[in-house]
Amino acid sequence: MAKERMDGTWLAFWKAKSLSTGGKEVLIKWCNKDKPHAIHWLHWDLLCLSKPLGGLGFQDLEAFNSTLLAKHAWHFQVQKTGLLYQLFKAKYFPSASFLDTSLGSNPSWGWLSIWSTQALLCQGVYSLIGNGSSTHVWKDHWEILKVHISRWDKQDEVIWRPERSGRFSVRSAYKLAISMSNFAGASLLPCPWSSIWRCRTLSKVQRFLWCCCLHAAPVRVALLDRGCVVSPLCPRCGLQEESIVHLMFSCTHSLQKTILSSDFADALSLIYFCVWSIWKARNRLVFEGFLWQPEVVVKKAVASFWEFYDARSLRFSVQDDSVLNLVDLWCLPPSGIVKCNFDSSFYRPSLQGGGGAVFRDFREVVLQAVIFRPFSASSALEAEALVCQRAVLCAMRLGFSCLWSESDALVVVNGVTHRETCPLDIASICFDISRDQRVF
Ligand SMILES: [Zn+2]
Numbered sequence: 001m002a003k004e005r006m007d008g009t010w011l012a013f014w015k016a017k018s019l020s021t022g023g024k025e026v027l028i029k030w031c032n033k034d035k036p037h038a039i040h041w042l043h044w045d046l047l048c049l050s051k052p053l054g055g056l057g058f059q060d061l062e063a064f065n066s067t068l069l070a071k072h073a074w075h076f077q078v079q080k081t082g083l084l085y086q087l088f089k090a091k092y093f094p095s096a097s098f099l100d101t102s103l104g105s106n107p108s109w110g111w112l113s114i115w116s117t118q119a120l121l122c123q124g125v126y127s128l129i130g131n132g133s134s135t136h137v138w139k140d141h142w143e144i145l146k147v148h149i150s151r152w153d154k155q156d157e158v159i160w161r162p163e164r165s166g167r168f169s170v171r172s173a174y175k176l177a178i179s180m181s182n183f184a185g186a187s188l189l190p191c192p193w194s195s196i197w198r199c200r201t202l203s204k205v206q207r208f209l210w211c212c213c214l215h216a217a218p219v220r221v222a223l224l225d226r227g228c229v230v231s232p233l234c235p236r237c238g239l240q241e242e243s244i245v246h247l248m249f250s251c252t253h254s255l256q257k258t259i260l261s262s263d264f265a266d267a268l269s270l271i272y273f274c275v276w277s278i279w280k281a282r283n284r285l286v287f288e289g290f291l292w293q294p295e296v297v298v299k300k301a302v303a304s305f306w307e308f309y310d311a312r313s314l315r316f317s318v319q320d321d322s323v324l325n326l327v328d329l330w331c332l333p334p335s336g337i338v339k340c341n342f343d344s345s346f347y348r349p350s351l352q353g354g355g356g357a358v359f360r361d362f363r364e365v366v367l368q369a370v371i372f373r374p375f376s377a378s379s380a381l382e383a384e385a386l387v388c389q390r391a392v393l394c395a396m397r398l399g400f401s402c403l404w405s406e407s408d409a410l411v412v413v414n415g416v417t418h419r420e421t422c423p424l425d426i427a428s429i430c431f432d433i434s435r436d437q438r439v440f
Contacts, residue, residue: 003132033104041216049178054214063177067170070117070177071239073098074168077125077158086113099125100139120177124162124168128427130154148428152435157427164423182309200269202308212244217279219244230402235286247282248275270305277301300397335362342407343388346380353383357391359400370394378425384409385426385433403440 015375026325034316048053048063076098092111093101101123103115128136129149134156141161159166161173162176191213196206211217220232234242237252277300281292292300333339343354356371372390377383388407397401415422415430422430 006206024284030177032148038126039218039223041218041226042214045181046214048181050175051177052194054191063181064174066117066120067173067177068257069113070120070173071168072114072169073121074125074173075161077121082322084161107284120180122171123180124160124173124176126159126164128159130156130428132156148432150428151432154321155426155430159374159424161424164425165421166424166427167420195268199272201272202276202309205272208279209272212248212275215244217244217431219247236282236291238380245380248278269309270301273305273308274298274301277304305344316317332364333360333404337362337402337404338367338395339404339406340391340395342387342391342405344380344383344409346377346383351376351378353377353380353386355383355387355390357387357394359395361400368394368398369399381409381411381423382426385412385415385429388412389429389436392433396436396439401440403437405437 007319042057045060047052047056047058047371048060050057053171072084075082079085080089088098088111092104092107092115099118101115101118103112109133122141125377126141130148131153131243157166160168160172162172163169193210193213196209196213199206208217215222220230220234222243223230224232227313232241234240234251235248236242236247239247239252240250263435274297277297281298284290284292337360338359340357340359342355342357344353352374353376354372354374356369358369359367361367370391372387375386388405388409391405392403405413411423412426412430415426416433419427419430419434
């Protein structure tokens with residue numbers, strides 16, 4: 001009912017008058033209606049790419065559908081006792097695995113649908129090496145360089161590589177499907193898309209910058225290219241054609257010098273506000289016949305910048321206060337239990353980790369304090385997990401029979417206690433810790 005109303009004149013009214021650029025984007029994602037007279041600025045497939053790849057992250061229904069089907073194919077990898085798997089296996093791939101099998105002649109519609117996701121599965125399914133016994137070195141996807149080899153006899157595991165937990169998710173599979181589309185490869189422009197979307201500015205400013213980078217901002221040259229009957233001359237100076245480069249950098253009214261002489265800490269953010277302000281001034285001239293002087297344009301950009309900056313600072317200061325309330329104090333363990341506090345450090349330039357641990361009893365007496373030698377690690381998380389492992393081994397050597405460990409690394413602690421939520425890069429370490437700590 002609501003959708004029908006949105007399809008009618010109300011939708012056109014809202015799109016034109018009420019919604020911000022960001023709001024329109026959301027509305028288009030929800031419901032797109034073709035208009036014969038609308039200008040097609042960019043290819044739909046490009047809009048379906050994720051923002052880091054240069055698109056706007058619009059939903060591609062075909063890719064989404066195949067992602068849902070891929071979920072069934074994933075179950076073929078991890079639930080080989082299921083009835084559905086047994087049926088399909090017996091009929092379509094009795095002597096091969098799902099990832100290797102061909103479609104075969106006379107496939108059923110169900111099999112055709114699931115088989116169509118094979119290429120997607122092949123990209124995402126990996127083997128997490130344990131003892132190596134069930135991994136085929138030449139055929140399977142596997143990775144061992146970053147994996148710590150377990151000291152226990154850990155079995156190989158089928159994992160979904162795009163997800164940090166190693167478990168299949170529709171969200172990560174959809175992203176993978178989009179990145180595999182033909183358009184994704186062809187449209188990877190050398191543009192720092194992420195810096196646009198991460199920049200501290202308003203979403204309408206970000207979207208305008210995105211349009212500029214794709215030559216999709218409606219300046220005169222772009223309008224002419226798309227069949228609109230307009231003069232290509234710049235409406236500000238009337239001397240040259242109006243392209244984005246001309247408008248921002250070479251027009252006689254260009255504000256580069258004024259902008260660059262300003263001394264601001266967050267210069268990039270301010271520049272983006274200035275770009276937005278130039279665009280607004282240009283539109284004011286074209287549609288209302290009103291010319292803003294360069295000083296006014298800069299003033300408006302600076303005012304918007306500070307307004308935005310102040311609003312953000314206020315928000316962050318409120319959050320900081322709430323964080324302080326969460327700080328807990330160290331508390332004593334019960335009698336007979338040794339409490340271990342450990343923490344790690346990580347130095348990214350040399351990929352080195354370090355750390356230490358303190359063991360105290362129920363009277364708060366320090367029984368032992370240790371510092372671990374620097375070791376190689378690929379991330380702060382891995383350093384934290386390795387320090388945890390060393391702390392547990394150290395407690396075993398010192399002969400403590402009952403140990404409580406305490407750390408601020410929630411991911412590692414959860415990884416040891418709930419292995420299914422453990423990130424892949426520390427899975428082997430957490431597995432070993434959980435085995436080692438059984439003595440306590
Ligand atoms: Zn000009």
